[in-house]
Amino acid sequence: MTSSATPKAVSRLVEAFSRLPGIGPKTASRLTYYLLRSGQEDARILGEALLDLHLNTVLCSVCCNISEEDPCAVCADPARDRTTICVVEQPLDVLAIENTGRYKGQYHVLHGHISPMERIGPDELHMRELVQRVGREVVEIIVATNPTLEGDATAMYLSRLLEPTGVAVTRLALGLPRGGDLEYADRVTLAEALAGRRKMD
Amino acid sequence: MTSSATPKAVSRLVEAFSRLPGIGPKTASRLTYYLLRSGQEDARILGEALLDLHLNTVLCSVCCNISEEDPCAVCADPARDRTTICVVEQPLDVLAIENTGRYKGQYHVLHGHISPMERIGPDELHMRELVQRVGREVVEIIVATNPTLEGDATAMYLSRLLEPTGVAVTRLALGLPRGGDLEYADRVTLAEALAGRRKMD
Numbered sequence: 180m181t182s183s184a185t186p187k188a189v190s191r192l193v194e195a196f197s198r199l200p201g202i203g204p205k206t207a208s209r210l211t212y213y214l215l216r217s218g219q220e221d222a223r224i225l226g227e228a229l230l231d232l233h234l235n236t237v238l239c240s241v242c243c244n245i246s247e248e249d250p251c252a253v254c255a256d257p258a259r260d261r262t263t264i265c266v267v268e269q270p271l272d273v274l275a276i277e278n279t280g281r282y283k284g285q286y287h288v289l290h291g292h293i294s295p296m297e298r299i300g301p302d303e304l305h306m307r308e309l310v311q312r313v314g315r316e317v318v319e320i321i322v323a324t325n326p327t328l329e330g331d332a333t334a335m336y337l338s339r340l341l342e343p344t345g346v347a348v349t350r351l352a353l354g355l356p357r358g359g360d361l362e363y364a365d366r367v368t369l370a371e372a373l374a375g376r377r378k379m380d
Numbered sequence: 381m382t383s384s385a386t387p388k389a390v391s392r393l394v395e396a397f398s399r400l401p402g403i404g405p406k407t408a409s410r411l412t413y414y415l416l417r418s419g420q421e422d423a424r425i426l427g428e429a430l431l432d433l434h435l436n437t438v439l440c441s442v443c444c445n446i447s448e449e450d451p452c453a454v455c456a457d458p459a460r461d462r463t464t465i466c467v468v469e470q471p472l473d474v475l476a477i478e479n480t481g482r483y484k485g486q487y488h489v490l491h492g493h494i495s496p497m498e499r500i501g502p503d504e505l506h507m508r509e510l511v512q513r514v515g516r517e518v519v520e521i522i523v524a525t526n527p528t529l530e531g532d533a534t535a536m537y538l539s540r541l542l543e544p545t546g547v548a549v550t551r552l553a554l555g556l557p558r559g560g561d562l563e564y565a566d567r568v569t570l571a572e573a574l575a576g577r578r579k580m581d
Contacts, residue, residue: 185475186448188429188436195426199411210400211433212472215446216491219434221399228393229427232412233420235389245416247387271413274386290417 189215241312243288243305245270253286260284262318266309266337268292268325276323284321287312292329293336301336310340319347326353390416442513444489444506446471454487461485463519467510467538469493469526477524485522488513493530494537502537511541520548527554 185193189211196207214222238244239251246252253259253273263284267273273286289304313320322337324330338348353371355364364372386394390412397408415423439445440452447453454460454474464485468474474487490505514521523538525531539549554572556565565573 186437186446188432188448189446192426192429192433195422195429198422198426200414201407201410206402208472208475209402212446212470213401214430214433215437215471221396222430222433225393225396225399226427226430228389228396229415229423229430231389232393232415232423236387236416245387245390245413247389269413270416271409274409 241308242286243290243308244273244286245288258283261316263321264309264312264317264319265321265323267323268330268333272323289324289333292324292327292333294329294332301340304333306337306340309337310344313341313344313346317346319349322348322350326351442509443487444491444509445474445487446489459484462517464522465510465513465518465520466522466524468524469531469534473524490525490534493525493528493534495530495533502541505534507538507541510538511545514542514545514547518547520550523549523551527552 192211192214193204193207196202196210197204202210214225236245236247237249239246239249239254241250241254244251244253248255260283264287265276265282265284266287266289267276268289268291270288270290273288276282276286287305287309289306289309291299291304293299293301293304309320320337320341322334324333324337334350341348352375353368354375355361355368355372361369393412393415394405394408397403397411398405403411415426437446437448438450440447440450440455442451442455445452445454449456461484465488466477466483466485467488467490468477469490469492471489471491474489477483477487488506488510490507490510492500492505494500494502494505510521521538521542523535525534525538535551542549553576554569555576556562556569556573562570
């Protein structure tokens with residue numbers, strides 16, 4: 180939301196904010212005017228952090244995650260289990276799994292999923308690096324791509340790609356989300372939960 | 381959402397985004413990783429726009445709106461009606477009224493509202509500048525502060541402050557929002573709409 184009376188510095192920032200996903204023109208103006216009100220310090224901190232972002236990050240040459248150093252903290256940590264690699268689509272997925280506190284193995288970040296619509300094939304993803312990592316040590320590869328069409332296609336492709344290596348390839352369980360309401364679960368999720376039912380102990 | 385394995389440049393930007401209103405830690409990470417993916421250009425444009433924001437804006441010395449030049453485009457425009465001043469709380473309110481296309485007068489931006497809770501009194505707002513503007517030309521002052529307790533208190537204060545000048549002080553109409561559903565209107569709004577009912581022509 181800008182008009183001809185809007186200063187250029189303001190409409191430029193509104194525009195730049197609007198390019199971010201999930202931020203429409205109204206939110207973009209609200210953020211911009213918030214920063215105008217809150218003083219120069221907040222805008223400076225955010226601005227400098229943005230300019231630093233790409234300068235101070237690299238891709239880990241082992242797991243392809245975004246990192247400060249190469250290899251990344253997870254790959255360099257001798258305490259982590261080297262027999263398991265969890266394959267995810269995005270760096271944020273690594274954070275989500277780390278936050279469960281239940282996984283102590285390695286990661287591999289594909290940076291996307293197979294999507295013919297978006298013209299993303301296996302060559303656009305970091306799959307070759309994954310195959311190269313599968314040595315004698317690795318026993319299991321957990322494919323934790325998203326439970327979507329593209330995630331499934333990627334998982335399927337990976338499982339075939341890894342078949343010759345003999346490593347066990349697993350996939351995250353599908354089912355009802357904890358705390359969810361059966362009544363409100365969608366048909367597909369409920370069908371998956373039924374198909375994946377497990378004996379109670 | 382960051383962990384010890386997160387690069388500092390990433391967690392710094394996540395933190396800086398989280399300081400913005402309405403952006404929680406999850407959205408902040410999503411934006412940050414989006415910018416990591418989308419390449420250096422987007423981050424640079426946004427970063428530079430942020431650093432420029434305060435450097436290339438001033439307060440208009442007439443209406444106190446945020447502007448590129450002093451006086452601002454509205455105050456400098458000879459085509460605009462100088463008999464009416466619309467008083468608003470924030471610069472974004474000017475944009476909202478400009479976007480109606482129904483107002484051709486002047487503005488005055490208070491940069492806030494009277495709020496004893498937040499220790500904002502008349503002296504913290506640009507009220508003195510408003511009183512100084514009320515000369516022979518000005519016929520009406522439209523108080524367009526928000527329809528909230530604080531906006532009402534500010535309007536009340538302004539109306540008393542301007543009483544000696546003899547200028548007409550008006551306030552925006554209260555009532556049902558266009559397109560709204562009477563059934564879902566809150567009690568207070570409905571009461572205001574009733575009290576403000578107008579004869580149909």
